[in-house]
Amino acid sequence: MEIKYQSNSLLDTEKLAKLIAKNLFPGAVISLDGDLGAGKTTLTKSIAKELGITEHVSSPTFNILKCYFEGDMPLYHIDAYRLEEGINSNIGLEEVIEGDGVCIIEWGKFIQEKIFEPLEIKIRILKDDSREFIISSNYEKYDEIMNSLKEGLE
Numbered sequence: 001m002e003i004k005y006q007s008n009s010l011l012d013t014e015k016l017a018k019l020i021a022k023n024l025f026p027g028a029v030i031s032l033d034g035d036l037g038a039g040k041t042t043l044t045k046s047i048a049k050e051l052g053i054t055e056h057v058s059s060p061t062f063n064i065l066k067c068y069f070e071g072d073m074p075l076y077h078i079d080a081y082r083l084e085e086g087i088n089s090n091i092g093l094e095e096v097i098e099g100d101g102v103c104i105i106e107w108g109k110f111i112q113e114k115i116f117e118p119l120e121i122k123i124r125i126l127k128d129d130s131r132e133f134i135i136s137s138n139y140e141k142y143d144e145i146m147n148s149l150k151e152g153l154e
Contacts, residue, residue, distance in 0.1 A: 074101025
């Protein structure tokens with residue numbers, strides 16, 4: 001199943017995050033892909049807020065992994081950009097991917113071999129603050145999220 005959603009503001013992106021977050025579960029994996037500045041970290045921050053995380057969420061670009069434990073469930077935020085072509089990819093990410101919390105992976109395409117059954121979100125810059133989100137899943141475990149998106153984004 002695939003759902004397309006156009007966000008024209010931060011409020012629109014927060015609405016999307018709320019619909020995704022309300023049905024997230026431990027072991028959920030979200031793979032985010034899109035150009036630099038498309039809004040991957042912005043969406044992650046919004047999902048974190050909906051999960052009750054009060055810590056400051058920022059891009060893990062130079063750390064590769066940031067963990068947040070102050071919410072309803074742990075959030076593991078991975079930036080796989082520096083893992084392109086398998087470089088430095090054997091750093092134990094498997095422990096947090098599909099672990100005891102939600103794992104959001106920016107640039108998931110760079111570590112596809114480590115990601116099992118993700119909810120995939122591609123973000124395209126349209127203009128200024130407008131973005132197109134293409135959310136897709138072929139996995140039953142994300143059906144509640146996809147149904148919530150279908151109903152909530154109409």
